[in-house]
Amino acid sequence: MVFSCIDESSSTSEYFSPATATVTKFSAPPLPPLRLNRMGSGGSNVVLDSKNGVDIDSRKLSSSKYKGVVPQPNGRWGAQIYVKHQRVWLGTFSDEEEAAHSYDIAARKFRGRDAVVNFKTFLASEDDNGELCFLEAHSKAEIVDMLRKHTYADELAQSNKRNGANTNTTQSDTVSRTREVLFEKVVTPSDVGKLNRLVIPKQHAEKHFPLPSLSVTKGVLINFEDVTGKVWRFRYSYWNSSQSYVLTKGWSRFVKEKNLRAGDVVTFERSTGSDRQLYIDWKRSGPSKNPVQVVVRLFGVDIFNVTSTKPSNVVDACGGKRSRDVDMFALRCSKKHAIINAL
DNA sequence: CGTTGTGTTGAG
DNA sequence: TCAACACAACGG
Numbered sequence: 001m002v003f004s005c006i007d008e009s010s011s012t013s014e015y016f017s018p019a020t021a022t023v024t025k026f027s028a029p030p031l032p033p034l035r036l037n038r039m040g041s042g043g044s045n046v047v048l049d050s051k052n053g054v055d056i057d058s059r060k061l062s063s064s065k066y067k068g069v070v071p072q073p074n075g076r077w078g079a080q081i082y083v084k085h086q087r088v089w090l091g092t093f094s095d096e097e098e099a100a101h102s103y104d105i106a107a108r109k110f111r112g113r114d115a116v117v118n119f120k121t122f123l124a125s126e127d128d129n130g131e132l133c134f135l136e137a138h139s140k141a142e143i144v145d146m147l148r149k150h151t152y153a154d155e156l157a158q159s160n161k162r163n164g165a166n167t168n169t170t171q172s173d174t175v176s177r178t179r180e181v182l183f184e185k186v187v188t189p190s191d192v193g194k195l196n197r198l199v200i201p202k203q204h205a206e207k208h209f210p211l212p213s214l215s216v217t218k219g220v221l222i223n224f225e226d227v228t229g230k231v232w233r234f235r236y237s238y239w240n241s242s243q244s245y246v247l248t249k250g251w252s253r254f255v256k257e258k259n260l261r262a263g264d265v266v267t268f269e270r271s272t273g274s275d276r277q278l279y280i281d282w283k284r285s286g287p288s289k290n291p292v293q294v295v296v297r298l299f300g301v302d303i304f305n306v307t308s309t310k311p312s313n314v315v316d317a318c319g320g321k322r323s324r325d326v327d328m329f330a331l332r333c334s335k336k337h338a339i340i341n342a343l
Numbered sequence: 344c345g346t347t348g349t350g351t352t353g354a355g
Numbered sequence: 356t357c358a359a360c361a362c363a364a365c366g367g
Binding site: 344346347348350353355 | 356357358359360361362363364365366367
């Protein structure tokens with residue numbers, strides 16, 4: 001079954017909700033631009049100008065230099081895009097650039113190829129086929145959902161990896177990045193629970209992560225890189241009480257950010273190159289009931305119908321190997337709240 | 344309680 | 356369409 005590059009008009013629902021606004025009275029005098037440190041909370045702070053001792057009413061938040069990015073009272077940044085006279089909120093971010101990038105993604109999704117974006121490098125080259133297809137393969141609601149949850153990069157990476165040899169990935173990619181799988185573990189409830197630790201099966205621990213006898217008590221810090229290039233640092237140590245090897249400090253953050261659940265598979269890899277770089281990845285395990293049905297309803301989009309009704313002459317520009325995506329897609333979606341009201 | 348993101352406005 | 360601003364709703 002093909003599943004890719006679905007025409008947006010058939011797979012997308014629009015954002016609608018009340019609100020309309022406007023009916024303006026008169027305009028207030030524009031406040032003078034101020035460049036002050038952004039901080040504090042809540043609405044208006046009163047600042048005393050040190051020079052002439054004049055009260056500066058209501059400190060203004062410094063605006064962002066990026067399109068679609070608005071300051072938040074707590075110093076963070078919000079991202080938004082307007083569609084059909086309505087604002088679509090894209091989430092809040094600590095990093096201004098990340099917010100800007102989120103806007104870019106949404107702009108590309110909602111407005112297409114020639115959307116004005118913040119970073120010209122974004123999807124500028126034809127090499128970004130993977131991301132283009134990723135955008136095509138998901139509805140606007142899903143993309144927005146990912147942006148708001150900050151899971152876009154991960155989902156894209158997972159998607160790309162699943163596609164593998166697709167598109168124009170050159171061999172240099174795989175050659176230079178060759179790595180070996182050390183071992184995998186199906187995480188247990190306690191691995192993703194409040195214990196904030198991952199038990200490394202002893203056989204694997206002793207084989208791949210030998211703990212220097214001196215460090216046995218304190219443990220050591222180990223860095224792992226994930227599919228997005230993000231580096232995770234975990235404390236690795238041996239617990240005498242349970243006679244087990246564990247990843248402790250840093251692990252809970254990984255669980256949280258990756259939305260790891262019991263039954264998921266965590267993979268540990270190591271670069272075969274001289275750098276010996278360690279990698280960590282995860283995937284949703286296979287055996288699940290029939291989440292597809294749920295998902296299809298959830299987003300109000302009959303994925304299969306949409307796919308099957310697609311004219312057969314429409315070439316799957318995203319390459320094959322996507323049949324499995326449907327399942328993975330379904331699995332991932334089952335954990336989403338979605339923006340149902342917008343559908 | 345701090346934060347999110349909606350309501351609303353005026354400008355472009 | 357867009358950002359600025361205020362603040363109610365939200366979530367821990």
